[in-house]
Amino acid sequence: MNSNDTTAIHISEPKAHTKGKAAAAAAPAVVSVTTKASQHPQAGWKRGVAIFDFILRLCAIGAALAATITMGTTDQTLPFFTQFFQFQASYDDLPAFTFFVIANAIASGYLFLSLPFSIVSIVRPNAVGPRLLLLIFDIVMVALTTAAAAAAAAIVYLAHNGNSSANWFAICQQFTDFCQRVSGAVVGSFIAAAIFILLVVLSAFALRKH
Template sequence: MKTAAVAAAPVVLLEGSEAHKPLPKVRVSRVLSVLDFILRVAAALGTLASAIAMGTSRQTLPFVARFVRFKANYKDLPMFTFFVIVNSIVCVYLVLSLLVSIVHIIWTGAVKSRITLIILDTAMMGLLTAGASSATAIVFLAHYGSSSVNWFPFCRQFNNFCERISGSLIGSFVAVVVMVLLIIMSSVAISRH
């Protein structure tokens, strides 16, 4: 009789101690939902800044003759136009998904909407990666050229234009990383249910 009481005592002490209690599922899910909201806002701002920076990039070089001018504009290259369109689409999606993220903060038990967000986030991440990668290839050629096909680096002449298009890639790639984090966090939140 005495051995049964001694064996039960440590179990009672472990259950009552604060160090061994697991965090409540609702609290962790709410923290993940708030973090999801903050990351969505950051990604939306990154894609918006990238689209604006690329969409407003243009430079005109004066030349000796009055009627001859050299211009560089983002519309001249289809990859840059694709980049602006993709970043705009992803920015609109992220702003609209903020509503669903607010619902997840209030109601942490939503699973179907989280699965839908994972699917849409993955599609948007792929689209954003495609746009940023195609623009990166052209920016690389603009900076370094290609001697095998006699393409000269035109960033020597169009410094402001090249700085602006290079800077616009940063916000887009940051948004890609944030989208990866959003997918991982949504997966963790679903696995906790």
């Protein structure tokens, strides 16, 4: 039997006896009984999508938070100069790296706050509101993390290769630890951006099937 099948039950009413008049036969009454089953047969796979969404958010938290901490703690001073004359490289010396730390910190905070909404989507897979809200903010986070990662990647490229036309010298031969850490942070941010893109695709796919 289909989940939305309707069963019709025919009930014949007794003849009404009135004094001095002929008895009128009443027409049979029809009572409709709807079998109550799942009204949304697609709830199963939507719950699976919501669970996958939750797992991806946990992975994105790890990537964005690692990128934030790695970049925010990057600082190297070359050891062969006196305390009055030193060469030092720190993330806050460059606006692009500062923007990188702020953007990934915002993305990490958003991901933590989005977890309860993701759980609601698991419990109520057919709810449109939480899914639509996550979709909107995930799109914003895609733009933010991609912009931050791209800006930092440009600086990392110059640090590794320099630019002879502008007389910018590569510094990674001297500041090896600094370059390794910022390069790893950029990779982590790009991973977080890729996960955000996947989250947007999943949310859009789930909403399209409503």
